[in-house]
Amino acid sequence: MNELKNPFASEEITPAFNDEWQAKRRVAAAVRLLTEVLVTSSPDTSKMHDIAEQLETTAADFAASPRVYGRLDWIRSGEHGSYGQVSHELNPLAGYSNPLAPPVTTRIEGDVAYGHCFCGWAYEGPPGSVHGGYVAAIFDQFMGFAQKLGKRPGMTGYLHVDYHQRTPLTTDLQLEARITSAEGRKTFMEGKMYAGDALTASCNALFVEPRQGIYSLEAQARPEEVFSPPASDRG
Numbered sequence: 001m002n003e004l005k006n007p008f009a010s011e012e013i014t015p016a017f018n019d020e021w022q023a024k025r026r027v028a029a030a031v032r033l034l035t036e037v038l039v040t041s042s043p044d045t046s047k048m049h050d051i052a053e054q055l056e057t058t059a060a061d062f063a064a065s066p067r068v069y070g071r072l073d074w075i076r077s078g079e080h081g082s083y084g085q086v087s088h089e090l091n092p093l094a095g096y097s098n099p100l101a102p103p104v105t106t107r108i109e110g111d112v113a114y115g116h117c118f119c120g121w122a123y124e125g126p127p128g129s130v131h132g133g134y135v136a137a138i139f140d141q142f143m144g145f146a147q148k149l150g151k152r153p154g155m156t157g158y159l160h161v162d163y164h165q166r167t168p169l170t171t172d173l174q175l176e177a178r179i180t181s182a183e184g185r186k187t188f189m190e191g192k193m194y195a196g197d198a199l200t201a202s203c204n205a206l207f208v209e210p211r212q213g214i215y216s217l218e219a220q221a222r223p224e225e226v227f228s229p230p231a232s233d234r235g
């Protein structure tokens with residue numbers, strides 16, 4: 001199987017598909033930095049108006065290039081990579097090319113999935129702590145990719161999060177997930193989030209494979225770009 005085309009492949013082992021995405025990752029990193037600076041500094045008001053004007057000009061320049069809306073459109077031209085590759089770049093939690101993403105990374109070792117992420121001050125909920133909604137979103141993403149441990153990946157049916165203690169900002173957060181059981185199209189999983197040795201949150205999740213299989217979601221794409229898992233992964 002071509003790992004780079006697998007939408008469930010680890011972010012940690014997935015390089016940018018080409019120079020275009022490498023450059024976009026750089027832009028996204030700059031926007032993340034800008035966001036962090038925005039919420040942690042207070043230049044004088046007139047300077048902020050100047051900055052806003054510069055950014056508006058930059059956004060208008062950027063928008064003058066051809067626009068592409070949605071992953072299926074990104075792959076139709078055949079120039080920007082496969083569905084899996086584009087998903088890796090633009091995923092709102094894990095995509096290096098999407099500045100909304102912290103990003104969350106994943107890797108599989110045996111029957112456990114591991115991941116990590118780092119949330120700056122833009123993610124503050126309770127003082128000095130990650131907003132609970134982001135904790136849940138990080139879990140949803142991480143558990144979704146951790147389904148690679150199983151045979152029938154699907155969509156989140158439910159995600160139950162327990163918040164044990166506040167999750168600190170500007171700290172490397174470690175994630176781990178396991179499959180607890182599987183039954184037909186249903187995969188039950190548990191996940192944990194640690195800051196150092198402290199368990200800050202845990203979750204139980206059910207993923208349900210759509211009746212036509214998860215890969216039916218990308219069947220609207222060009223057939224040669226559709227990722228097809230090896231027979232051994234189909235269960």
Ligand SMILES: CCCCCCCCCCCC(=O)SCCNC(=O)CCNC(=O)[C@H](O)C(C)(C)COP(=O)(O)OP(=O)(O)OC[C@H]1O[C@@H](n2cnc3c(N)ncnc32)[C@H](O)[C@@H]1OP(=O)(O)O
Pocket residue numbers: 007008140141144145155156157158184185186206208209210211214215216217218
């Ligand atoms: C291309 C690659 C991209 C790969 C993308 C990479 C992965 C990233 C994933 C990130 C995770 C997400 O954000 S996913 C986005 C958030 N989730 C969603 O939008 C899902 C929206 N919901 C749905 O589409 C649907 O409800 C499904 C697919 C989850 C289930 O629909 P369905 O297939 O019609 O389900 P149905 O036949 O009714 O139920 C099947 C079995 O599951 C059980 N079941 C279903 N839902 C629930 C539930 N909430 N709680 C308990 N049990 C449930 C039923 O009781 C039944 O059990 P029994 O009677 O058989 O025992």
